[in-house]
Amino acid sequence: MQQPRIVENSPFARLARLKLRAPNVAMVLGNSIHLSGVTREQFLQDPFWVAHEMEHIRQFQQYGRLGFLARYLRDWMRHGYFNIPFEVAAREAAERDAHLYAQGKPLPSIAERHPTPKVKL
Numbered sequence: 001m002q003q004p005r006i007v008e009n010s011p012f013a014r015l016a017r018l019k020l021r022a023p024n025v026a027m028v029l030g031n032s033i034h035l036s037g038v039t040r041e042q043f044l045q046d047p048f049w050v051a052h053e054m055e056h057i058r059q060f061q062q063y064g065r066l067g068f069l070a071r072y073l074r075d076w077m078r079h080g081y082f083n084i085p086f087e088v089a090a091r092e093a094a095e096r097d098a099h100l101y102a103q104g105k106p107l108p109s110i111a112e113r114h115p116t117p118k119v120k121l
């Protein structure tokens with residue numbers, strides 16, 4: 001897979017951050033990971049978080065930009081953020097794939113991991 005581009009201080013991620021009321025957010029658009037409230041270094045230090053976003057990149061490749069975004073927004077309306085199938089799959093991928101992004105270090109503990117927003121919108 002092509003290496004994703006990482007965009008720090010992204011206005012798109014900032015909007016998502018406000019919407020989710022989260023202190024920091026990573027969001028994928030196409031082949032880019034957009035960050036707000038978190039630096040590239042901080043993001044890359046949480047392999048669970050990286051694996052989560054890498055699953056969204058795979059989903060974008062599978063469904064295409066419009067296909068992904070249409071499904072994502074439709075499912076957000078229907079199920080709430082936490083239960084969007086793309087998010088459920090990304091949380092599963094985080095547990096399954098984190099070791100791929102650990103860079104030889106031990107996996108972080110629950111307390112050290114970035115928490116998934118559990119809001120209902």
Ligand SMILES: [Zn+2]
Pocket residue numbers: 052056086087090
């Ligand atoms: Zn996600």
